[in-house]
Amino acid sequence: MNDFALIWEWLSFAVRWVHVVTAIAWIGSSFYFIALDLGLVQRPGLPKGAHGEEWQVHGGGFYHIQKYLVAPASLPEHLTWFKWESYSTWLSGFALLAIVYYAGADLYLIDRNVLDVSAPAAILISIASIGLGWLLYDALCRSSLGKSDTALMLVLYLVLVAMSWGYTQLFTGRAAFLHMGAFTATIMTANVFLIIIPNQKIVVADLKAGRKPDPRLGQQAKQRSLHNNYLTLPVIFLMLSNHYPLAFGTQFNWVIASLVFLIGMLIRHYFNTVHARQGNPHWTWAVSAILFVVIMWLSTAPQVLTGERRASAAEERFVASAHFPAVRNTVLGRCAMCHAAEPGFEGIGTAPKGVELETDADIAAHAREIYLQAGLSHAMPPGNLTAMTEDERRLLVTWFKEAR
Numbered sequence: 001m002n003d004f005a006l007i008w009e010w011l012s013f014a015v016r017w018v019h020v021v022t023a024i025a026w027i028g029s030s031f032y033f034i035a036l037d038l039g040l041v042q043r044p045g046l047p048k049g050a051h052g053e054e055w056q057v058h059g060g061g062f063y064h065i066q067k068y069l070v071a072p073a074s075l076p077e078h079l080t081w082f083k084w085e086s087y088s089t090w091l092s093g094f095a096l097l098a099i100v101y102y103a104g105a106d107l108y109l110i111d112r113n114v115l116d117v118s119a120p121a122a123i124l125i126s127i128a129s130i131g132l133g134w135l136l137y138d139a140l141c142r143s144s145l146g147k148s149d150t151a152l153m154l155v156l157y158l159v160l161v162a163m164s165w166g167y168t169q170l171f172t173g174r175a176a177f178l179h180m181g182a183f184t185a186t187i188m189t190a191n192v193f194l195i196i197i198p199n200q201k202i203v204v205a206d207l208k209a210g211r212k213p214d215p216r217l218g219q220q221a222k223q224r225s226l227h228n229n230y231l232t233l234p235v236i237f238l239m240l241s242n243h244y245p246l247a248f249g250t251q252f253n254w255v256i257a258s259l260v261f262l263i264g265m266l267i268r269h270y271f272n273t274v275h276a277r278q279g280n281p282h283w284t285w286a287v288s289a290i291l292f293v294v295i296m297w298l299s300t301a302p303q304v305l306t307g308e309r310r311a312s313a314a315e316e317r318f319v320a321s322a323h324f325p326a327v328r329n330t331v332l333g334r335c336a337m338c339h340a341a342e343p344g345f346e347g348i349g350t351a352p353k354g355v356e357l358e359t360d361a362d363i364a365a366h367a368r369e370i371y372l373q374a375g376l377s378h379a380m381p382p383g384n385l386t387a388m389t390e391d392e393r394r395l396l397v398t399w400f401k402e403a404r
Helices: 004-038 084-102 105-109 119-142 149-168 173-208 215-239 253-275 283-299 313-320 324-334 360-365 367-376 390-403
Strands: 050-058 061-068
Touching: 004 061, 004 084, 004 215, 004 253, 004 367, 084 105, 084 119, 084 173, 105 119, 105 173, 119 149, 119 173, 119 215, 149 173, 149 215, 149 253, 173 215, 173 253, 215 253, 253 283, 313 324, 313 360, 313 367, 313 390, 324 360, 324 390, 360 367, 367 390
Parallel strands: none
Antiparallel strands: 050 061
């Protein structure tokens, strides 16, 4: 198996799968502990130092859970630390970012009509923005602003809005959304790695040594955990955003990303309130629905023309290939009825994944996907509805291999 593109595609698939699995583990445990913490009840007879308890039923068994704000008088030998779910999610996510967006920078990361830079420069901008994002966030949390959770959250939201706009001025719409996810997830994982876990370890060490733990450590960790709580749902959307071209491929994509953060936070607030037994704020769903309608409208609002996309050297080779005229006829006859600005296939309103294959430039820009989806495999056309022949598939393979 010596086809590099095929091997790379399978590597991308494997890392993406790992990323999804670890994200489920992290977000699942996060959701559980948030609900558990908010549902704790203070009852008479609790052990000394216990803040609250909860009885739960699952899988045919009963669970009795008690929470200590600091720690009980004696700690067990073994403590389970919930940290690797977060670390693994970030590591696999960054690996996926490198495999898809850094290795395929000319196709997925750079839009030369937005910012004409080389691939190495775009990658450096990407990495620097993610790292600087954490430094800015951490500085705000440690400043006097951090004494007010509400004021801090408002300022942090404005930072997220600014970053949403900024990324759309640097990268493709698809990459901008993924970078907002990476930017936010880095803050969340750094909170765990640099604040929450280290603070907890200091508290445990102080208790074992007979020292009184500094209460500020717990307060700081709780504040960072609160931020992670409200950022969870927006991160899930941004992680999956490459499936939604109507969100990232529009003129107002940065506004849409900003509204997605609001919707995620509102829904999170609803569940937090219900789990804390403090009411049932149905208004959050109504506001979320209104914001979603606004997003729908923004996704189809008239766009400002930005000129034709500049082709890369690789794309020019694909067009210059002797096989290209036959490839063009195949793609236009078998694929373009769906992959078009105005699809002609019944039931399809927009081009799947935003991939349009109507011009030479379109076909060249998506040569790799055409090769993998319709050449090497029969994934496209779906169910071979347009009756693409084996000869046509072999043509696509030959064209790609000779021109790349």
